[in-house]
Amino acid sequence: MTHPRLLLTALAASLVLVACGGDPPPPPAPTGPTAEELAEMARQDSIRAAEAAAREAAARADSIRRAEADAAARMQAARSTLEEMVFFDYDEATLRPDAERLLRQKAEILRNSPAVRIRIEGHADERGSTEYNIALGNARAEAVRQFFTSFGLDASRFAITSYGEERPLAQGSTESAWARNRRVEFVITAGADQINPM
Amino acid sequence: MTVVSTLRTLRSSSAAVPAALALLLALPGGAAAQEDFPGVALGMVYDAVAPPGLAIQPFEGRFGGQGVASGIEAIVGRDLTYSDRFAVVDSLPASMGGEGVDYALWDRLGATYLLRGRVEGTGDGFVLVLELHDVLYTRLAHEGRFDLPRREADGFRMAVHRASDAVVEWAFGEPGMAASRIAFSMMRDDGNREIYVVDSDGENLERVTNHNDLAVSPAWSPDGRYIAYQAWPDLMGIFEVDLTTRQTRQLDPGRDGNYLTPTYHPDGQTLAFGVQGNNNRSGIFTFNVRRDCCLTSLTEGRFNDLSPVYSPDGRQLVFNSSRLGTATPQIYVMSASGGDPEVLSPYRYGAGGYYNAPDWSPYGDLVAFHGRVGRSGAYHILVARMGRNRELLKLTVEGNNEDPSWAPDGRHIVFVGERNWGKGLFVVDSGSGAIRAILRGVDVGEPDWSPALGN
Numbered sequence: 001m002t003h004p005r006l007l008l009t010a011l012a013a014s015l016v017l018v019a020c021g022g023d024p025p026p027p028p029a030p031t032g033p034t035a036e037e038l039a040e041m042a043r044q045d046s047i048r049a050a051e052a053a054a055r056e057a058a059a060r061a062d063s064i065r066r067a068e069a070d071a072a073a074r075m076q077a078a079r080s081t082l083e084e085m086v087f088f089d090y091d092e093a094t095l096r097p098d099a100e101r102l103l104r105q106k107a108e109i110l111r112n113s114p115a116v117r118i119r120i121e122g123h124a125d126e127r128g129s130t131e132y133n134i135a136l137g138n139a140r141a142e143a144v145r146q147f148f149t150s151f152g153l154d155a156s157r158f159a160i161t162s163y164g165e166e167r168p169l170a171q172g173s174t175e176s177a178w179a180r181n182r183r184v185e186f187v188i189t190a191g192a193d194q195i196n197p198m
Numbered sequence: 199m200t201v202v203s204t205l206r207t208l209r210s211s212s213a214a215v216p217a218a219l220a221l222l223l224a225l226p227g228g229a230a231a232q233e234d235f236p237g238v239a240l241g242m243v244y245d246a247v248a249p250p251g252l253a254i255q256p257f258e259g260r261f262g263g264q265g266v267a268s269g270i271e272a273i274v275g276r277d278l279t280y281s282d283r284f285a286v287v288d289s290l291p292a293s294m295g296g297e298g299v300d301y302a303l304w305d306r307l308g309a310t311y312l313l314r315g316r317v318e319g320t321g322d323g324f325v326l327v328l329e330l331h332d333v334l335y336t337r338l339a340h341e342g343r344f345d346l347p348r349r350e351a352d353g354f355r356m357a358v359h360r361a362s363d364a365v366v367e368w369a370f371g372e373p374g375m376a377a378s379r380i381a382f383s384m385m386r387d388d389g390n391r392e393i394y395v396v397d398s399d400g401e402n403l404e405r406v407t408n409h410n411d412l413a414v415s416p417a418w419s420p421d422g423r424y425i426a427y428q429a430w431p432d433l434m435g436i437f438e439v440d441l442t443t444r445q446t447r448q449l450d451p452g453r454d455g456n457y458l459t460p461t462y463h464p465d466g467q468t469l470a471f472g473v474q475g476n477n478n479r480s481g482i483f484t485f486n487v488r489r490d491c492c493l494t495s496l497t498e499g500r501f502n503d504l505s506p507v508y509s510p511d512g513r514q515l516v517f518n519s520s521r522l523g524t525a526t527p528q529i530y531v532m533s534a535s536g537g538d539p540e541v542l543s544p545y546r547y548g549a550g551g552y553y554n555a556p557d558w559s560p561y562g563d564l565v566a567f568h569g570r571v572g573r574s575g576a577y578h579i580l581v582a583r584m585g586r587n588r589e590l591l592k593l594t595v596e597g598n599n600e601d602p603s604w605a606p607d608g609r610h611i612v613f614v615g616e617r618n619w620g621k622g623l624f625v626v627d628s629g630s631g632a633i634r635a636i637l638r639g640v641d642v643g644e645p646d647w648s649p650a651l652g653n
Contacts (some may be wrong), residue, residue, distance in 0.1 A: 091525040091573070119432065129554040129568065129577075129600055130643045131415060131459050132518065132527055134434070135502035138456060138474045139524055142500070145475075160475040161433045161456055166391065166412050 071197075078109045078197035079188070082118070085169075086144065088182040091128070093139035095147060103144065106186075107151040112198055115191030120144050122162040123169070123185065125178035130164060137162030140184050159189070235544055235551075235571055235580065235592060249630070250310035250369075252284035253333075256295040262319025266349055270317055270326060270358055276399055277362030277376035280634070282610070282627035283369070284311065301336040309333050311369060323347045326361050330368050340368035355402055356651060363650070366607075375605035379648045380612050381406070381416035381425050382623065385641035393427050393439070398605070398647075400623070400636030406439055407446065413437070415505075417461045418648045425646075426460040426469055426487070436460045436471055438487060451485045451493045459505045462487075463534075464512040470496070472504030472517075482506050482517055482532075496536040502527065508534060509558050516542065516556040516565050529556045529567050529582075542582055543569060544590055553580075555644075557611075559604045564628075566593075566602035566611050579613050581628060593626050594633070601643065606650040614642055 033041070084106075086099035095103065110116060122137030122144075141160035149155045170177040254275050259267035275288035287309065304312045312331040317324050324346040332339040344361040347353050356377055363374030378398045383391045393407040393416045407413045409429050416427040426438045431448070434456035439446045449469070451457065460471040469487045474480045481497035482504075496515070497503045502524070506517040515534050520527045522545065530539035542565060543553035553569035565582045577598040581591045593599075598616040605611065605625075615624035615635065623637040623645060 093524050128552070131505050131601075132502070132520075132554045134414075134458055135472070135474065135504050135518075135520070135527075136524060139500075139502060139520075142475050159433060161430065162474075163412065163430070166414070 074197035075195050078113075078195050079192065081105050082109055082116070082188060082195070083186050085183045085185050087179065088140055088184070090125070090178070090182065091136070093136060093143050095143055099144075100147070103147050104151075107148055107153060108198055109195065110148065110153055110157070111151070112196040113191060113194060115194040116188060117157045117159075117190040119187040119189050120158055120160045121185045121187060122160070123167060123181055123183050124162075124165050125181040126165045126168065126173065127178065128165075130166075134162045134164035137164050137184075140182075144184050235569065235578075235590065249283055249285050251308045252278060252286050252311040252313060252369075253304055253307060253309035254278070254286065254288035254290065255312060255314045256290055256292050257315035257317055258295060260316065260318045263317030263324050266324060267315070267317040269349075270324075270346070271315060273355060273358045273399075274313070274315065274328075274362045274365070277359055277374070278313075278365060280376065280399055280625070281362070281366050281374050281607075282630050282632050283366060299331055301331070301333050304331075304333045311339075313365060317346075320345075323351075326358070328361055328365060330365055340365075342368075355397060359397065359399075360652075372609075373607050373650060375607035375610055375647075375650070377651050378606050379422075379651065380603075380623065380636075380645050381418060381427075381648065382614075382645040383414040383416065383427075383643045385643075391643070393425065395425075395648075396623070396637060398625075398636075403637070406441065406444075407437075415459050415644045417646050419462045420464050420466045420649055422648050422651045424462075426462065428458045428460065434458050434474075436469065449485065449487060450490070451483070453493060455480075457483075461505075461507050463508050464510060470506040470508065470515060472502075472506065474502070474504075482515065496532070496534075497539070505555055507556055507558050510560055510562045514558075516558055518554050518556065525573070526550055526552055527554055529553045529565070531565075531584075542588075543567065543580075555601045557603045559608045560606055560649075561608040564604075564608075566604060568600045568602060568613070579611060579626065581611075591628075593628060593631070599624070601645055603645050603647045605647045610647075612636075612645045612647050614645065 084102060086102055089096065120141040122141035124133035124136045138160065141162055145155065145158045145160050148158060168181045169183065170180040254271060257267040257271040275286060278284055279286045299312060310333055312333055314329040316327040326344040326346055328342050329338055330340040342364050344357065346357045359376035362376040366374030376398055379395045380398065381393060381395045384394045385391050390410055391412045391414055392405055392409060393413050394403060394405050396403045406425065411430055413427055413429040416425045418425055423442055424438050424440055426436060428434055429437050436449045436457045437446055438449060455473045456475050458472045458474065460469045462469060467486055467488045468484050470482060470484045473483045479495060479498050480500055481495060484494045484496060486492045501519045501521040503517055503519045506515045508515055513534050514531055516529060516531050518527055519530050522528055528541050528545050529543040531542050532539035543551065545551055551569060551571055553567055556565055556567040558565050563584055565584060566579060568577050568579055570577045577600050579593045579599045579602045581593060583589045600614045602611045602613045609627060609629050611626050611628060613624050615622055620639045621641050622635045622639060623642050624633055624635050626633045
């Protein structure tokens with residue numbers, strides 16, 4: 001911060017010189033730069049300094065913005081990971097290997113984000129009885145919660161529920177629709193703004 | 199496929215059962231071969247004898263009853279047809295009305311019974327006078343007067359249904375089921391399910407909940423005043439609607455958990471239901487719903503115990519459990535105070551089988567449920583005869599058939615049927631095997647038939 005102060009002093013000196021010019025008899029001719037030259041140099045210096053300061057501020061703001069955007073993107077990615085569904089086999093409530101891989105990523109994020117609470121919602125395909133499918137969806141949600149608690153996460157952070165076959169993701173009575181509907185969904189109920197990406 | 203036996207025979211005379219079953223088991227494969235339920239003895243159950251003919255003479259209107267007489271006759275005629283106990287002949291020409299009874303004429307027309315009706319205006323409603331004549335013995339067998347409210351009144355159709363049930367009682371000494379309603383969930387165009395009720399004949403559809411979300415699994419209280427059901431204010435909870443005030447409240451058993459599939463104890467005080475998750479104790483629980491207290495655990499474990507129903511004496515519970523695996527839920531019977539449950543459904547190790555949604559008949563001798571054999575088999579309505587000689591009967595042959603519930607007559611069963619034209623609410627008469635759809639083309643679920651609705 002010393003540099004701008006020096007410049008200001010030089011500027012003030014040149015202003016004094018300009019204000020005094022012409023009234024008293026001319027002083028002896030200077031041996032260095034004239035007062036006009038000094039004033040001009042000071043003016044150029046101040047412009048360069050102001051430009052440099054502006055560039056620096058812009059760069060700093062830019063890097064903050066970039067960092068913020070980066071953090072937001074990583075938070076959004078973490079949130080997407082937390083909210084990504086897992087799928088199940090027909091009539092099964094046991095976790096498939098692909099589900100376990102995803103749940104391990106979720107568990108890491110949850111470990112770093114203690115404020116986050118999640119509702120785990122189980123679903124079933126349309127086959128089977130309505131009431132039993134609610135139980136099956138609940139068993140799927142419970143399997144997910146048990147996976148999390150086996151990672152040392154506090155069970156009280158997770159509420160589980162089931163919608164059975166009542167809220168299908170995909171319509172239709174095809175194997176691909178059924179496969180989409182046999183799922184567990186994740187709803188962040190608290191701490192969505194306090195997700196700590198790793 | 200004519201199988202000669204009746205559930206009523208099975209119920210009233212256990213001595214008759216071995217002979218009937220021996221006959222059935224001797225039948226060649228036929229229908230039984232399509233659906234190989236282990237231990238299922240019968241394919242279809244038909245009455246041994248043709249039902250007696252009942253002729254309905256055109257109802258007469260007097261003193262202001264003229265305008266409603268034929269409408270009342272139509273309701274009674276359909277009720278008696280739907281009772282599946284008579285071969286009903288109605289909508290006869292007006293010329294067959296009038297004074298006096300020509301028994302010889304009705305005998306020639308094949309009638310065992312003749313029903314005559316007279317409707318009289320009373321100022322604030324009507325009186326319906328019914329006479330049941332025994333044509334063979336040429337005498338008036340029974341006569342009754344029934345007060346009806348104004349035609350626009352809420353209770354009008356139900357009052358007519360009660361008169362129809364009296365006719366069944368006169369002729370057979372057993373209650374009818376016309377004066378009853380059926381509660382169920384129905385999917386609306388907006389994608390939400392609400393609880394509805396409809397009269398036993400499929401008329402008078404009425405919505406009773408307003409969650410704008412999901413509401414399922416309704417259950418009638420024994421006095422017909424309340425309906426308990428399950429809804430989702432985020433997590434699953436049990437609600438109760440008072441049909442006299444239309445007030446709805448959520449029960450608070452005071453413990454974390456998902457509560458589902460409620461049912462009333464015959465005392466009307468206690469609800470039994472399944473509890474899942476959000477605590478480490480899942481299972482069948484009970485709660486005193488009139489005093490809001492006394493949550494009690496009957497079973498524990500992670501077995502998806504749900505859909506409990508009490509026996510009519512309140513001493514046993516039948517429910518659903520996946521303690522043999524999630525892919526093979528079975529029906530269990532247990533003491534109402536807990537203890538070791540016993541498998542009721544036809545489970546055989548290695549054979550799989552998927553059985554759900556039990557309901558105990560009002561006489562306590564039969565339990566209906568649905569099931570399928572293989573992983574992709576169709577669902578059918580099955581009836582287990584309780585007691586020492588357990589037998590299993592299959593009541594449906596086509597489509598998918600789920601969620602049976604007994605009528606107060608202990609004879610009819612309502613269920614959700616799925617046919618190639620869509621879903622609907624069906625009624626099967628376990629005495630005759632007759633099946634009719636009372637609501638068609640609607641996505642309905644979990645029907646529960648009310649008790650007889652007095653007043």
